[in-house]
Amino acid sequence: MPLMLELQGVTQIFGGVTALEDVCFTASAGDITGVIGPNGAGKTTLFNIVTGIYSQTSGRVLFEGRDVSGLPPEKLATVGIVRTFQNIELFANMTVLENVMVGLHTRSRSGLLACSLRMPWAMREERQIRGEAVKWLEFAGIAELADVEAGNLPFGKGRLLEIARAMALQPRILLMDEPAAGLNSRETMGLAALIRQIRDMGVTVMLVEHDMELVMDICDRIVVLNLGRKLAEGTPRQIQDNPDVVAAYLGVDE
Amino acid sequence: MKRELMKFLLFAIPMLLLPLALQGGYMLNVMVFVGINTMLAVALNLLLGYAGQISLGHAGFFGLGAYISGALTTISGLNPWLAMPLAALVVGLLAFGIGFPILKLKGHYLAMATLGLGIIIYIAFNETVTLTGGPSGLSGIPNLSLGGFVFDSDLKNYYLIWFFTLLVVLFSLNLAGSRIGRALRAVHDSEVAARVVGVNARLLKVQIFTLSAVICSLAGSLYAHTMTFLAPASFGFHFSVELLTMVVIGGLGSVYGSFLGAALLTLLPEFLRAAHDYDIVIYGILLIVMVMFMPGGLVRGVPEIYRKLASRRGNAADA
Numbered sequence: 001m002p003l004m005l006e007l008q009g010v011t012q013i014f015g016g017v018t019a020l021e022d023v024c025f026t027a028s029a030g031d032i033t034g035v036i037g038p039n040g041a042g043k044t045t046l047f048n049i050v051t052g053i054y055s056q057t058s059g060r061v062l063f064e065g066r067d068v069s070g071l072p073p074e075k076l077a078t079v080g081i082v083r084t085f086q087n088i089e090l091f092a093n094m095t096v097l098e099n100v101m102v103g104l105h106t107r108s109r110s111g112l113l114a115c116s117l118r119m120p121w122a123m124r125e126e127r128q129i130r131g132e133a134v135k136w137l138e139f140a141g142i143a144e145l146a147d148v149e150a151g152n153l154p155f156g157k158g159r160l161l162e163i164a165r166a167m168a169l170q171p172r173i174l175l176m177d178e179p180a181a182g183l184n185s186r187e188t189m190g191l192a193a194l195i196r197q198i199r200d201m202g203v204t205v206m207l208v209e210h211d212m213e214l215v216m217d218i219c220d221r222i223v224v225l226n227l228g229r230k231l232a233e234g235t236p237r238q239i240q241d242n243p244d245v246v247a248a249y250l251g252v253d254e
Numbered sequence: 255m256k257r258e259l260m261k262f263l264l265f266a267i268p269m270l271l272l273p274l275a276l277q278g279g280y281m282l283n284v285m286v287f288v289g290i291n292t293m294l295a296v297a298l299n300l301l302l303g304y305a306g307q308i309s310l311g312h313a314g315f316f317g318l319g320a321y322i323s324g325a326l327t328t329i330s331g332l333n334p335w336l337a338m339p340l341a342a343l344v345v346g347l348l349a350f351g352i353g354f355p356i357l358k359l360k361g362h363y364l365a366m367a368t369l370g371l372g373i374i375i376y377i378a379f380n381e382t383v384t385l386t387g388g389p390s391g392l393s394g395i396p397n398l399s400l401g402g403f404v405f406d407s408d409l410k411n412y413y414l415i416w417f418f419t420l421l422v423v424l425f426s427l428n429l430a431g432s433r434i435g436r437a438l439r440a441v442h443d444s445e446v447a448a449r450v451v452g453v454n455a456r457l458l459k460v461q462i463f464t465l466s467a468v469i470c471s472l473a474g475s476l477y478a479h480t481m482t483f484l485a486p487a488s489f490g491f492h493f494s495v496e497l498l499t500m501v502v503i504g505g506l507g508s509v510y511g512s513f514l515g516a517a518l519l520t521l522l523p524e525f526l527r528a529a530h531d532y533d534i535v536i537y538g539i540l541l542i543v544m545v546m547f548m549p550g551g552l553v554r555g556v557p558e559i560y561r562k563l564a565s566r567r568g569n570a571a572d573a
Contacts, residue, residue, distance in 0.1 A: 074452050077451055078452050089447035089450075090447065091447065093443055094439055094443065102436055105440075106453075108433050110433060112434055115429055115432030116426075116434075122432065126432065166451070169451060
């Protein structure tokens with residue numbers, strides 16, 4: 001499998017605190033890669049670096065062999081790196097459908113003048129965007145909520161909307177920060193199926209997650225972070241049997 | 255889409271027929287100001303209500319448009335129809351250049367920076383006496399004319415100003431309902447989420463700031479050529495705050511709301527004249543009451559109060 005994402009010696013220092021230290025790993029195209037670790041391990045920091053929210057102190061991020069270190073999030077989104085957030089970041093005052101339509105912003109071209117003058121091509125594009133947005137709502141199973149204001153959605157539906165919006169960009173890799181957080185067990189099962197479906201569409205998935213059952217169930221590979229360093233990397237079976245990982249999670253007898 | 259057009263016609267046709275009801279005179283002149291203020295409030299609303307970026311310096315852009323138009327036509331003798339787009343171009347370039355550093359700021363800091371910008375422009379109007387006439391003003395600005403037809407009466411000016419006002423309203427409605435308007439609202443709701451789905455928030459904010467300034471400049475040029483006299487006092491901090499009040503009272507993120515806000519704040523002082531010295535007090539109290547009871551602005555508050563009254567009447571009938 002070709003490499004989708006490669007981290008080379010990524011280090012992040014905030015003030016005097018080292019959040020990540022010399023982290024190296026790869027994610028293969030078509031895999032679901034899980035990033036796990038105790039609280040404060042640096043998982044979210046890692047995601048913020050890969051998606052351009054932070055720029056790392058040192059090290060490189062390669063995406064399909066190309067150095068994308070330091071590119072801003074909007075640029076990475078057009079390249080094919082898209083993410084979701086732990087606490088869901090929706091456009092709360094816009095409808096569910098409009099949220100997904102914003103996800104199609106980069107795949108439409110009409111400029112400020114064409115839009116303001118209602119040029120025929122701008123209107124045609126607007127209809128295409130609307131149609132495609134509906135398709136992504138159906139994909140996430142929330143089409144019946146299209147006209148609901150996103151701020152009024154229950155948490156689980158909001159999570160699905162965020163995924164639909166991200167998928168509308170047709171990413172090459174989708175990074176999900178704790179997608180199962182706040183979901184009940186039935187919603188989590190639906191999420192697992194949805195993530196597999198996304199993978200089967202050819203989108204590489206990387207997720208940070210605390211729900212071990214979910215991680216072991218759906219991930220092809222797992223990377224374990226502890227205190228800002230990579231502790232282990234391997235298949236779910238290898239990780240479960242790794243004594244270092246067990247020690248990091250449960251502590252060890254002196 | 256059809257409904258949007260109907261709404262616009264319901265707004266535009268009465269405005270075009272209004273002079274028949276007013277039968278000339280003073281109120282016609284006041285309605286010219288309502289038109290100018292509507293353009294300005296709509297422009298500020300695109301920035302504040304849609305993109306969520308405050309400006310306390312918009313009177314400066316309005317003034318720049320007015321003075322550039324005024325100076326070019328009086329000192330250089332340029333045709334007003336050429337002076338207007340030239341002023342808009344200069345103001346647009348200025349806003350674009352300033353927009354990049356200034357719009358990196360957020361919230362109170364952006365308010366302070368735009369406040370400073372407005373004050374600097376205001377000082378320039380007072381100090382560049384050779385161009386602006388300084389505090390004593392700039393007079394003798396020519397009216398606009400088409401062929402031999404000169405816009406020199408209140409009625410002619412009314413149609414001139416409202417032609418442009420309706421254009422600005424229509425333009426802004428279209429923009430607000432498009433992918434650009436959607437992206438602006440997205441940046442307003444969550445800038446980080448907008449960026450991770452590919453919206454270039456920084457550029458978009460600068461673009462809308464520029465567009466907003468250009469509309470203000472256009473309104474300023476029209477103001478200069480209808481009033482034919484300019485003084486710096488019309489373009490100070492006080493007027494920037496008044497514009498902000500129009501936008502908030504009318505309703506953030508609503509183009510028609512900006513018209514309501516502009517109309518109310520322009521007409522209210524006229525109607526309160528009867529209260530003599532107490533007009534300012536009543537004006538202030540009315541604004542406070544409106545903000546308290548209609549936090550969404552007139553455009554959302556009035557229908558809501560109407561609904562409440564209707565349902566209360568319904569309940570009373572049931573009892």
